[in-house]
Amino acid sequence: MDTLNAAVLGPGGVGGLLAGLLARAGHRVTCLAGAKTASALRSGGITVNSRQFGDFATNVTGDTELRTPVDLCVVAVKATAFAAALDRVPPAALGDGLVVPLLNGVDHMAALRERYRPEQVAAGTITVESTRVAPGLIEHGSPFTKISLASATAPRERLEAVARALADAGAETQVLGDEASVLWTKMAFLAPMALLTTRHGLPVGGVRTGHRDEMLALLAETAAVARACGARVDAGAVAAMYDTFPARTKSSMLRDAEAGRPLELDAIGGALLRGARAHGIPAPVAERLVAEIGARAGA
């Protein structure tokens, strides 16, 4: 396996875990973040405490901006910071690097293809629970790390090379043929988990036992929207996925709500409702939850 020159924009729960895994596997990793985080990573590297991989520490480079071309640029900022964060990756500095966003939601794809050449942009999703405790300190709580990649515009062999590197580093990675399916399959189970855990202030275990009827009704809506948007999902399979998460798993939206940070409500719930409206699919449970969470968050 060739050594990759990789950048990770947003070395938080997701980005920090991947930066740590790639660096541990011998790849050169530059983490792009604000000045304080970049400096902490330059001096202290990344420490990962992981239920799946054990505990390990790695050295990475930290910077506030990409300055030289890379093979791969993982984008792992929150949707709420996405537009500002992209300033740290000027198209000219990126060179021919493949851009792989792992944000939840779907709307970021168009923005990436406007800023970078479409043939260097892929869609990606990650299923994992990982939290940034402090700059460079990552708590990885799920016993799995699963990535799916697809691209309507980038050559498949580039995605396969990146998938091999990620898989060798420890993240189970698959390349699929259909970008809409990758993004909307994740949306089908993520949106209910994010909306229900945040609305009820409960981890996934509390939602799947205490709010099961509401969960199943919402899953039926999101699966219908996801299917209309191009994913091949069924609500029963998505419900079964919920049981694979440890009961104490919190969605990243719930963690943001608990910490008083801005929510990815528009990128997740908003995108879901836009998809429902575009295809004429009723989504009353999703409508209500988005409104209730928005009212609480003052959105």
Ligand SMILES: NC(=O)C1=CN([C@@H]2O[C@H](COP(=O)(O)OP(=O)(O)OC[C@H]3O[C@@H](n4cnc5c(N)ncnc54)[C@H](OP(=O)(O)O)[C@@H]3O)[C@@H](O)[C@H]2O)C=CC1
């Ligand atoms: N956490 C999880 O388990 C999962 C998250 N996701 C999705 O992944 C994406 C990332 O989430 P997550 O890792 O939880 O987010 P975090 O909040 O943990 O990390 C975000 C990172 O982005 C950095 N950042 C913020 N603003 C900027 C900026 N302007 N320029 C550069 N870096 C910036 C932060 O740096 P700083 O240290 O400076 O604040 C932080 O390191 C989201 O879309 C989320 O929905 C998907 C699956 C699971």
Ligand SMILES: CC(C)(CO)C(=O)C(=O)O
């Ligand atoms: C639900 C989960 C943990 C699954 O990956 C997620 O994507 C998130 O909370 O952002």
